[in-house]
Amino acid sequence: MRHSLLLVSALLVPAVVGAQDVQNATLRRARAAYDNLDYRQALSLAQTAQRERLNGFDRARAYEVLALTYSAMDSILKAVGAFKEVILLEPELELDPNRTSPKVLSAFQVALTQVLVVRQLRVDSTDFVGGQGAVAIRYTVTQPARVVTRVTGGQAPIKLDSVAANGQVNLRWPARLASGDPIPPGTYTVVVEATVGQNSFSASQPIRVTHGAVDTLPLLVSLPGYEYLPETEVPPKSWKPMGLALVYSGIAIAGTSALSQGDLGSASLREAGVIGGGLMVAGFVVMLRKPAPQPARGNILYNRLLREQLTRRNAEIAQDNVRRRQQVALRVVPLPRAGGVR
């Protein structure tokens, strides 16, 4: 047990201290004694350090050394009490469950349930068109409490939510004024205030709101997935011209023979033969030639429908663009923030 606590303490302290260094010399000695497993010395030095003038960070570290030392000495109630002070000083403090002993984690969790803090207040960075989206806000409250969420920084605070909550809470804020207009650009602060009786805690997150123009949609030159069809089509080659020329010439020659007067002898077919022959030559040439393109009625109707659809869609887009030009694109970005206050 003693070895495991040693390991935990060696791992935990750097994890929770972070990049900032302890300023107070006594506190540094207390941490050294804790690292050397001299818990009585660590306890004594930490208590001594508390009576000295400490900044907020050092004060939190002093309570932290006390909490870890009490945990190592199996004084759980005292460890919980020290953790409560740490949590109140640094509500966002998190212990890595992979690097912390269950005993310490347990004391930390018990301490969390015994203080009222609002932790992990997060505002997502987002872009949306005013009136068509919302900003996601979430936080965790450690005790059942009446929680009021406000946005300050504008002409008047905007009350977003007021609920009795415990644990994680998710909100969606449309970033609109009471009039329905988007909030003006500027720097705001999301304030979450939890209250239980006389006890209260608030956390805040500054955000910056900027306005931009909403992108308009380009007009379509074609409907996706649809293409215009050729409005003419070349019919297949046919023997019909030659056949008709033959029939017409035959009728002319046969008619000449039939109508000719018997008394005048057999009719002359030279003239009909020459013209009919020319006609058959013309029919033969036409038969061999590539037929002329003919209007494709079905394709013409299809293209007309397509053009009507395109015109209608572009009219809708133009109408939508008029509306878009009157809209505002909101960008909400969270800013670095200070810690919670009691």
Added chain:
Amino acid sequence: MNRRLGGWAVSAMAVVLTAYPANRLSAQHGSVGVQLAFGDYREVSSDLHYRGGGGGVAASFTYKKLGIEGSVLGLTYDPVAGSSATASFKATQLDVRVRYYIAGPVSAEVGFVNRKMKPEFEAQSVGAVRAGARMSYPLGPGVNMGLRAGMLFGSKFSGGGTVSGVGALELGLNMAVDALRGRLRLTGDYDFQRIARTTNGGGGDVPVPIQQAMGRIGLAVAF
């Protein structure tokens, strides 16, 4: 002078043919041209048999369903070998046809024909009103053909005589081929006339039929 004038005429024609907008040409339905004609003429019996050739001019104009075409031709008919005829004669024939489109390929045609012979007594001059029908069919792009049949009414002859109501018939075949994108039109026409003329010199009706088959090949400028 004449050679120079001929050169100017050819040049003017070339300018008209090359400079005239094709789209306007396609919107118009008219033509003027010249024709070469050749024919076979018989009268009274197979012994009076002539063949000849000549030329003339022809014009046509179409507006919507209405069309009009006319031609003036001059032919010189000579007796064929073995014929009892001895003298040649000149025939000048005026044809006018007014056409009205009815439905499908069918159009109705009315008009008149006037054929004068010179010398006057070598053959019969004739004038008559014609009525008939014509079937037209486009063989292909720029190629059209037609077949027509009709009757001649109220025939008058320089030597007298009459024709029964259905005694004068005519039959025709024609074709037109457009060239140079419709600027020029090559035409071919065949006309056959049979007129069952009779005379009465006091001894009863005597049949003196007239029959002419004529072919025409022409070149026209379309506009």
